[in-house]
Amino acid sequence: MTQFGAIFVDSLRLLRGRSLFWITLGISLFAGLMYLSIGFTATGYSVGFGLVAVDHPAIRAGSPMAGMFYFAIFSVFLVNVWLSWVAVVLALITCAPIFPEFMAEGAAGSVLSKPISRWRLFAYKYVCGLLFALIQTAAFCVLVFLAMRWRVGSWNPTIFWAVPLITLMFSYLWAVMVAVGIKTRSVMAxxxxxxxVWMSCWMAKVVDDFAWSASESGEIPTISGGERLSTSEQATWKRYQALAELPYRSLPKTTDTVNLLQRFVRLEGDREFSMSEVTTATLNGVPAKDTEVDASMTRGSPQWIIGSSLVFELMVVAYAGWLFCRRDF
Structure with a gap:
């Protein structure tokens, strides 16, 4: 643990020297403070700690819809936009220099001259990157957790499911970045x-959802709703479904890993609401039952989503570790 602590401090010193870690952490905390700044008054709600007030007869202090509205902001914006994209991009930018800078000529020599194997050194550095991402996500979730208690009067520990799930999603991409960083020694590359790779994972998910909807439900999603397929067209999609799903099954499930939050994070009230129900109610204006939630989001089990993604990650990490042990420093 002494060796790991020294390597962690060394990685933190590298990021602190470039101000990356503190800048990205500050941006995450600012997003949490903006969420905290949304409050409720006797006639509606306010933004910016009372700077902007909006009158609303249903969404006001003490109303049942206040908690739903506040939770909806978390589920619709903070999860689908901030945690799914912005926070992960910030974490990737933060950790990108760790391996390329460490492998610069002479930088790793002082560490390797001490009694530590290359595989252990690689593992320690790899875990450091995951810890930096975890710290940023955890700090953000703590602010959200406190904000919900202050603004709507409820403790909601299910929010902290975001910490392991976002860190897991980041780890899939982190493995790829480490492998390329070791291979090229270039932060930009x-x-x-x-x-x-991230965009490929997203496109594979879109194609998979399209193929599944066409072959199983006989409907193609469109902007206006859905287009029904004929029996022969649906049969054709069934024949090609396995081929269409192949990229999705081979790549890590970045989108589905984040979508697990829709199942695990819940809102307590007159009854328990899942995040999917809150999201649907916010977008459509009417509450949804669990059975009405998009089936494509829940058709894969958490074990399969995470397990198949970790298989991809382990293969890439093994290749990256092999490269690291063979490189000259």
């Missing part, structure tokens, strides 16, 4: 490569 590592960042660009991981963005390409």
């Amino acid at each position: 590592a960042l660009l490569s991981v963005m390409v």
Whole structure:
């Protein structure tokens, strides 16, 4: 543990020297403070700690809809936009220099001259990147947790499901960035490569959802709702479904890992609401039952989503570790 502590401090010193860690952590905390600034008055709600007030007969202090509205902001914006995209991008930018800078000529020599194996050194550095992402996500979730208690009067520990799930999602991409960073010793190449992989994961998910909807329900999603397929067209999609799903099954499930929050985070009230129900009620204006939630979001078990993604990550990490042990420093 002494060796790990020294390597963690060394990685933190590298990021602190470039101000990356503190800048990205500050941005995450600012987002949490903005959420905290939303409050409720006797006639409606306010933003910016009372700077802007909005009158609303249903969403006001003490009303049942106040808690639903506040939770909806978390589920619709903070989860689907901030935690799913912005926070992960910030974490990737924060951790991108760790391996390329460490592998710069002479930088790793002083560490390798001490009694520590290359595999252990690689593992310690890899875990350091995950810890930095975890710290940023945890700090943000603590602010959200306190904000919900202050603004709507309820403790909601299910929010902290975001910490392991977002860190898991980050780890899939972090493995790719580490492998490219070790191979090229370039921060920019590592960042660009991981963005390409991330976009590929998203596109594979879109194609998979399209193929599943066409083959199982006989309906193609459109902007206006859905287009029904004929029996022969649906049969054709069933024949090609396995091929269409192949990229999705091979790549890590970044989107589905974050979507697990829709199942695990819940709102207590007159009855327990899932985050999916709150999101649907906010977007459509009417509450939804669990059975009405998009089936494509819940058709994969958490064990399969996480397990298949970790298989991909372990393969990439093994390759990155092999490269690291073979490189000359």
